[in-house]
Amino acid sequence: MAIKDNETIRAHWRCFVACGLMILAPFQYGIDFGLIGGMQAMVGFLKIYGHEAPNTTIGWNISTVRQQLITSLMTLGAFISSGTAGLVAARFGRKACLWAACLGCAVSNIIMMTTTDINALYVGRLLNGLANGYFMTFSQLFIQESSPAKYRGLFLTAFQFCTSFGTLIGTIVDWATASRPDRSAYLIPLGLIYIVPLILTVGLFSIPESPRWLILQGRMDEGHKSLEWLRPTGHQIDIEVAEIKAAIDKEREMGSQVGILDMFKNPIDRRRTTLAVCGVTLQAATGSMFIISYKAYFFTMARVANPFAMGCVLSAIGLLALVLNSLIVVRYGRRRVLLMGGLGICGVLQLIVAIVYDKNPGAKATGEVLVALSCLYMMSYNGMVATYAWLSGGELPSQRLRSYTFGLAAAVGFFAAWLTTFTAPYFINPDSLNWGPRYGYIWFPSSIVAGIWVYFFLPEVHGRTLEEIDEMFEEKLPARKFRDYKCIRHLAMTEKSDVQHNN
Numbered sequence: 206m207a208i209k210d211n212e213t214i215r216a217h218w219r220c221f222v223a224c225g226l227m228i229l230a231p232f233q234y235g236i237d238f239g240l241i242g243g244m245q246a247m248v249g250f251l252k253i254y255g256h257e258a259p260n261t262t263i264g265w266n267i268s269t270v271r272q273q274l275i276t277s278l279m280t281l282g283a284f285i286s287s288g289t290a291g292l293v294a295a296r297f298g299r300k301a302c303l304w305a306a307c308l309g310c311a312v313s314n315i316i317m318m319t320t321t322d323i324n325a326l327y328v329g330r331l332l333n334g335l336a337n338g339y340f341m342t343f344s345q346l347f348i349q350e351s352s353p354a355k356y357r358g359l360f361l362t363a364f365q366f367c368t369s370f371g372t373l374i375g376t377i378v379d380w381a382t383a384s385r386p387d388r389s390a391y392l393i394p395l396g397l398i399y400i401v402p403l404i405l406t407v408g409l410f411s412i413p414e415s416p417r418w419l420i421l422q423g424r425m426d427e428g429h430k431s432l433e434w435l436r437p438t439g440h441q442i443d444i445e446v447a448e449i450k451a452a453i454d455k456e457r458e459m460g461s462q463v464g465i466l467d468m469f470k471n472p473i474d475r476r477r478t479t480l481a482v483c484g485v486t487l488q489a490a491t492g493s494m495f496i497i498s499y500k501a502y503f504f505t506m507a508r509v510a511n512p513f514a515m516g517c518v519l520s521a522i523g524l525l526a527l528v529l530n531s532l533i534v535v536r537y538g539r540r541r542v543l544l545m546g547g548l549g550i551c552g553v554l555q556l557i558v559a560i561v562y563d564k565n566p567g568a569k570a571t572g573e574v575l576v577a578l579s580c581l582y583m584m585s586y587n588g589m590v591a592t593y594a595w596l597s598g599g600e601l602p603s604q605r606l607r608s609y610t611f612g613l614a615a616a617v618g619f620f621a622a623w624l625t626t627f628t629a630p631y632f633i634n635p636d637s638l639n640w641g642p643r644y645g646y647i648w649f650p651s652s653i654v655a656g657i658w659v660y661f662f663l664p665e666v667h668g669r670t671l672e673e674i675d676e677m678f679e680e681k682l683p684a685r686k687f688r689d690y691k692c693i694r695h696l697a698m699t700e701k702s703d704v705q706h707n708n
Contacts, residue, residue: 216437217353223412223435224352224360226405230303230344231368233310233401234337237279239375239520240394241330243501243513245272247383249390253321261635262508269637272630274327276498280623282334287342287619290612291465294346298414302343307402309336314398321388333398342615346608349599350417351435354670358596359531365592366527372497373520379501380513417671420449421605452672453604455679468610473678477601481614484597484663487544489621490655491551492648493586495629496579502633509572522580526588541665545656547589552652554582559645566641575642594618600666600674664688 214221244250251265254275258266267275293302313332316325348360378394385393416435419428425446432442468478500519504512558578565571598618602610632640632647664687666674673692682690 214356217356220352220356220435224348224363226408226412227344227347228360228364228367229401229405229408230306230340231364232371233398233405234341235368235371235373236375236397236401237333237337237371238497239372240379240391240397241276241279242498243376243379243383243516244391244394245275245499246501246505246512247379247385247390249383249385249387252386253388254323254326258635262505266634266636269630269634271323272502272634273627275330276630277623277627278327278330279334279337280494280619280626282331282336283338283341284334284616284619284623286335286338287612288338288616290339290342290346290615291606291609294343294418294608294612298418299343299347299350300409300412300414302339303347303405303409306336306339306343307406309333309339310402311399314395318392318395338615338619342612345595345599345615346418346611347415349611349671350415350607351431353436354668354673357600358667361596361599362527362531362592365587365595366524366531368591369520369523369527369587373517373524376501376513376516376520380517383513416446417449417604417607420446421453425450448670448672449604452675455675457605465609468606468613473681474603474606474610477603477678478606478610478613480663481598481601481610482617483658484601485594485614485618486621487548487594487597487655487659488586488591489618489625490648490651491548491586491590492555492625492645492651493551493591494622494625495633495644495648496582498626499629499633500579504572504576508567509576510569515576518576519579519583523583523587526584526586527592530588530592541659541663543589544593544659544663547585547593548652548656548659550585551582551590552649552656554578554585555645555652556649557645558582559643559649562642597663600669600671601664603678604671604675 245267246263248263248265251263251267254271255265255267257264290302297305309332313329313336316329316332320326320329345361345364348364349357352360375394375397378397382390382393384390413431413434414427416428416431419425419431428449429442429446432445436442436445467474469475496519501512501516504515509515558575561574561578562571598614599611602614629644631637632644662684664677664682664684666677666687669677669692676692677687677690680690
């Protein structure tokens with residue numbers, strides 16, 4: 206049983222401020238995807254990096270290789286930086302790594318805005334990916350380690366909301382500037398990329414470091430002060446600190462070292478690592494990056510009327526789904542059910558999109574159906590898959606290995622995203638296979654397989670503290686028994702503290 210926490214949101218206002226600052230990081234990541242995907246359908250951008258193509262609707266196109274590298278180098282950079290997160294986090298805190306991400310983001314954007322050389326653009330995209338990998342990994346680690354159990358799901362929903370909101374803002378700005386015939390068409394959107402790093406750089410000075418990271422480093426007094434700042438006045442800080450330290454000590458008994466190989470040495474850590482990695486990768490199984498990254502280009506080449514406006518509609522529908530999800534995540538604990546349902550719906554919708562386009566490609570009615578089905582897809586993906594996938598990856602790792610495990614999970618997730626964004630142009634670009642929406646045939650079976658994996662292996666940990674999750678894994682419970690298990694260790698610790706307090 207967890208520490209009782211009946212405090213209101215108002216009482217937790219400092220924690221909400223800190224986590225609210227952190228969710229600007231995924232907003233930055235979302236803006237990048239929204240902007241870059243739309244630029245590849247801009248005449249002003251294609252005049253510099255593309256070629257004339259009279260057979261396309263806008264008279265311009267971009268080579269498959271360039272399209273692959275411009276989009277996928279960002280996810281490749283994120284894969285590299287998140288994969289090394291555990292090594293970096295052993296010496297540097299969450300805040301220091303986010304400051305590094307802000308610096309890297311600014312440098313990469315300077316390169317992208319000042320060059321007209323494709324190779325320099327590639328370098329800028331890779332650096333931007335390195336920064337975004339840190340943004341996504343360390344902001345989520347801070348939220349997971351600093352938020353109360355009852356609000357953790359809400360914060361992670363807000364995290365995904367900001368990713369989609371950033372994508373929507375980027376798409377809207379692209380829509381507003383797409384008609385410009387010169388470089389300003391894409392330079393104006395790129396200017397947005399400086400805003401969030403500036404706010405984060407200043408704002409991080411006003412919040413404490415992650416309390417669990419400080420306690421893991423043996424800095425008990427600083428960890429205590431951090432929790433005092435994050436929790437309401439009168440909260441039982443000593444109990445929470447004791448629980449965190451006890452969980453870390455227990456894990457160290459099973460494995461004294463903290464390193465990359467320790468994620469796989471004993472069966473418990475190996476199981477938790479596998480679950481975290483597979484949990485994050487669930488979102489890639491639906492083919493979401495194909496639609497998110499290339500929606501404007503995809504709609505343009507599929508001859509959908511007003512593709513930039515339709516891209517905005519798609520992003521807005523995704524946001525609506527996340528708002529509805531926020532009403533569910535705190536009250537409804539059956540994340541497994543939501544994930545299985547979302548994966549199944551996304552897979553079926555991808556299949557229907559492919560069949561509809563295959564039967565009648567290029568027709569106006571087909572374009573309208575594609576937009577409608579894509580909207581349903583984004584509502585299912587954002588509302589039932591994306592949030593819970595990242596949530597699983599952050600909640601399931603062990604305390605002492607959290608940076609390494611979540612870094613690995615994020616890296617594998619980014620690798621899967623890179624693989625999708627790198628290979629998608631081969632399928633959808635008219636200069637290559639020219640499958641267009643037929644690409645959905647590939648994503649139907651992968652979504653179904655992912656849903657089956659959730660049913661058999663993913664445990665339910667809604668409303669549990671990270672220390673309770675540790676205890677359940679140590680008891681080697683099967684996934685189906687997590688939801689109803691009563692945690693004994695935390696109940697005993699709370700009762701002991703209450704007795705000492707009364708005496």
